[in-house]
Amino acid sequence: MKKILVPTDFSPQAENALKVAAQLAKRHNCEIYLLHILEIPLHEVDALSSYNNLPEAVFFMKLAHKRFEELKDKDYLQDLVVHETVDFHEIFKGIFHVCKKHDIDLIIMGSNGVSGFKEMLIGSNTEKVVRTSEIPVLVIKKEHDAFDVNDFVFASDFKNESKENYDKAIQFANVLNAKLHLLMVNTPNKFTTSADSKQRMQDFVDSSKFSNYTTNIYNDLSIEKGIMNFSQSIKADLIGMSTHGRQGISHFFNGSISEDLVNHAKRPVITFKI
Template sequence: MKKILVPTDFSTEAENALKVAAQIAKKHNSEIYLLHMLEIPMQEIDAVSTYTDVPEVMFFMKMAHQKFEDIMNSSYLDGLTVHEIVKPDGSFNGISEICKEHGITMIIMGSHGSNGIKEMFIGSNAEKAVRHSDVPVLVIKNEHDNFSIDDIVFASDFKNDNKETYRQATEFATTFDAKLHLLMVNTASNFTTTKKANDRINEFISDCSFQNFTLNIYNDESVEKGVLNFSKHIDADLIGISTHGRQGIAHFLNGSISEDLVNHANRPVITFKI
């Protein structure tokens, strides 16, 4: 958690995420990389790729840097190392490259979610980050004056391809001295008996030394509803879930529970890439 990337469009939601990142950075001696993906008009894309002094491009760049200056003067960033990154690309396709270039270990970003037609065809920026990022993505929905994590719901089907994400989740929980509530949601279309579910979870975690957890089997109409309802029931501080990062037609046809949760959950969500 030494290098935290915070994408910003200078909105209230983005500032909420930055405030959380600042609190975490102060507790864990982290550096913050503040990223703005500059939305350039399509006719200027070629100009941006060659970095020529096109007036319109230079104007957008100057405005972004001015907004960064205002943010840097915020009192909640006092004493922190904050790096400024402006990329002339409005998409999140290159976010993995940015993380590799700067050694980013976590992304924290704000989101107000998206619904209906926009969600189906466009999706939120947080959803795009979840889809493309190889590092954990913490999505913040609201302002947190005192961001603390005591109880984390880790939702999974507890199959072998999720073991690496569980390891990441235990490391994250250990950092915050938090309890993991391991959750398997039963649905009518994919029912598993309580005994088989418990056996699967116990087998899944058998080679992990982490001990601060509870086992939970929860029945609901869908996995998403089950995760949301269980999290509300225990008043969890955070929802953790694995993501396959599906893209293209596979994403459109299969969807992603993690991305649905990012859009619909009111509490913070952290995703771990399988």
């Protein structure tokens, strides 16, 4: 992990994410890319360079630069490499554009739930980022004076299509020096026998040499509640899960489970796309 992207609207929630990014950057010698999106309609001009002649764009560019400078003067960013980027895309498109351009390894976003998402990344843009980002997305809910992750829950259906994300979760657990708690939630509508569940998880475990883990089967009324209740029971520091576009994970996560969990869980959540 070398490059971290932090989209910001300069809100307290966005700064919470930036503080976590700064801690990770200092531990792992990463660069931080701060991104602010100016949602000025592109159809108003013929080309991006034309914004130099658009008074509205010039004003907001200067304002963003001023706020960037104020942020970069914060004590927690001292001695770090911080790049400032302003983009004119729609929010979620701008994030993807910057990720591809700079080969970003991790996106960190701030939120305090639904209201926080609406404040930072308006409406469905956040859902699109969490659901479709090819890069892991870490969502931070509150200020962390010390972002220490000892117990990391990774929830999955443990089918073959999720093995790549299991590997990503292992990599992140190694970065954080955290214990990984593999979790399969059983619900009345998505019932799997204990024997089948254990075998699926064992197949994943056998596919790697990672040893700092536990395996867990948890029964609850819904997958979302099961993940949150299990995480609460072990006082987990982070929840990880897979996303699979609009279709959800086959036979496990469907609809908006990833977005719902990101909105409702009190703990930080990291998502990996299949």
